Amino acid sequence: MIDKRLTNKLALGMLWGAALLTVAVLGALLLYVFINGIKVISPEFIFTWPQGVNAEGGIWPTIVSTIYVTALAMLISTPIAVLAAVYLAEYARQGKTVSSIRFAADSLASVPSIVMGLFGFALFVEAMGLNLSMASAALALSLLMLPIIMRATEEAIRAVPKYMRWGSYGLGATKWQTVSKIVLPAAAPRIVTGIVLAAGRAVGETAVVLYTMGQAVNMPITPLDSGRPMTVHLYLLAVEGINLPAAFGTALLLIALILGFNLSARWILKHYRKV
Amino acid sequence: MSEPTEGHSTGTLQLVSRSTYVKETLLKSLFFACAFVFVLAVALIFVFVGWKAWPIVTDYGLGKFITGTVWSSSTEEFGILPLIVGSFIVTLGALALGTPLAVGTAVFLSDVASPRVRSFVRPAVELLAGVPSVVYGFFGIILLRSLVAQFSGTLGFGAFTAWVVLAIMIVPTIAALSEDALRSIPEGIREASYAMGATQWQTIYKVVVPAAKIGIIDAIILGMGRAIGETMAVLMVVGNAPVFPNSPFAPLSTMTTQIVMDMPYAVGLHRTALFAMAAMLFIFSMLLVATVRLLSRLRD
């Protein structure tokens, strides 16, 4: 008969171990990238173009491509997702329609990125004739961002207390006046957090942009221009294995960008909570 | 206005004006249209991918496609069984490695960690969920592969390396969702267990975890969905050989990686086959979503 206190101690120890292992492994990964990547980071690396076969030089056009396409995707997805959330939270009645919308949103969130990439290729690049471009990639990315923003917005709207809405209705406001002047402003911090997190996801996407934006290094100006985002650049550098320092630098910047997004999202939530 | 004034006192009440009615109806329709975009998007994905994939049924044969064991574009043989098997090997291995670690971390966060420790670990887990897959793949191909090569005597590409990389990737997802499920179990249940003389561990595995069972299973299913759909990280370490592997250290291929490998040069029936795999992946992910929704309904 094993003493139950001994089992308890052992089990708790293992749980500590699990958590520490998780944090350690992931921390080690970040540290590894950081140590090897920081040597490469310089203004030159950030702001110049890759030169030659070995991609010597910098990664500036990839940084621009990443930011450009993410911003475009945010512009496309935010209004649709926010208004969809307004519909679900304020207007819709529970029933088959709402169920199918939610199922669609969950499905969209779980689409494997390679499938989204091929779909984007079939629809935006070929069928709609947009070719490999910021536009095609942004449209495909926005489909991934839609469920993230919608979920965050819906939760944010539901978190606004009923009493506050009733105060507005009681003064003779219409539903839209109440939603636009009281509910959405109160929900804004959480909504912005959702948008920022969705943007972080978009920045990290590879397969989707590979098939909708291509991989030619280019400085995009118009939405119909193509380019190469940082993720694809990292992938190519890693697989070719010729310029590992540049790969580490790219990985580091990529992680920094995404962590920057995620940390801002947290900060916004903490500091702008009005409700 | 310095005197208190009397409120307007008209005898009749205002009726809803036509313009207001029209405006409110238009707004509601606009919002509905936005919500419907989601349904439209899913339908479009279905239609487009399905349409591009359909010839595999008519020109090749669905049975031959799914059960065929040879994938060779040069001989126009597109049997995807090795790829299906590859996907499952990679996914299940990753789940086997990652789930205990993830659920253990989740239990730690919900029931063992002090608030101070939790305030450090939980955000760390969430932030790490945001690291892109290509970075994990990079880590795998640069560091992990050579380690595996050293102790296995092979090149280091294969299921094992993929398991490790994928497991690390899905741990944050499963851990965060499981912890949410565990935290939603009311304190009272734990207190009742302690009151009967149970230790913390006994309470955890006899009471808390079973109570959160469905939420944890949801988390694992979502982790599975992420693993099966994962492309880049697996691509960089799996070896890309569309065959049945004979050891954990032999190269293999999954549905997702094969698509990425072949897409640049695939034409005709070959490309159709790739789209057909994409269609299968899509259907499978929707099945997972439906399962999770069904389970959640059972819980309620």
Add this chain to the structure above:
Amino acid sequence: MNVSLGSQGLGTHGPTKIHVDKLNFWYGDFNALTNISVDISSKATTAFIGPSGCGKSTFLRCINRMNDLIPGTRVEGKMTIDGADIYGAGVDPVDLRRRVGMIFQQPNPFPQSIYDNVAYGPRLQGVRKKADLDSIVEDSLKRANLWKEVKDILGKNGLALSGGQQQRLCIARVLAVQPEVLLMDEPCSAIDPTSVQKIEDLMAELKDTVTIVIVTHNMQQAARVSDYTAFFLQEVAGEPAVMVEFGRTNELFTSPTDKRTEDYITGRFG
């Protein structure tokens, strides 16, 4: 026992403002209020008293159709304001709510500045000029007995005020749209006694221009502020609530006609 007591409303105050005839209210299948009939006089304060959960607030919310916002509710019977049926076909509840204002139990200022809170209603009506808004804000805050305390901090967030100040801010907010009727749903139950005093004072001043209906579980307050009182009761849980008695406040409190009223007033049940 369903009693129709319309005739007792008229008297030294204004003519009937709100006329209710056999009003029934349903939450889904549950008949919450049954056959309520009463005439509420203008330029007077009417109090609804009764044990908690007996439908007073529900009935109050019928007057400005706030119950419409709760899904599954249904009203039968007649309720008119100045003779017009507020549940008539095509009536705009939004306009009704401007004319019939409401103060809630929990003060609910918007997370905006004090100025913007009070200016919210007028802005909805289309008032744009700063000078106009300034004077409306000042006037409303004065009527709500709050101007002196906040005139130098109009830009401060409304939520930064104390509970009693927040409630007076809500009153100012409602007064800014110049309602004819003011519905108050237990407005003093969550705030400190000094503020209660200030609110009761302003109610007395408002009475000449606004018809006030107040739900309160505090009988002393009802006796202090109201001209007429209605006693509501839900005798058995699960049964609909009824209005047992209605009359002039001092008569109802000193010599109630119904024994149930007497039992409640003397504290035999709560």
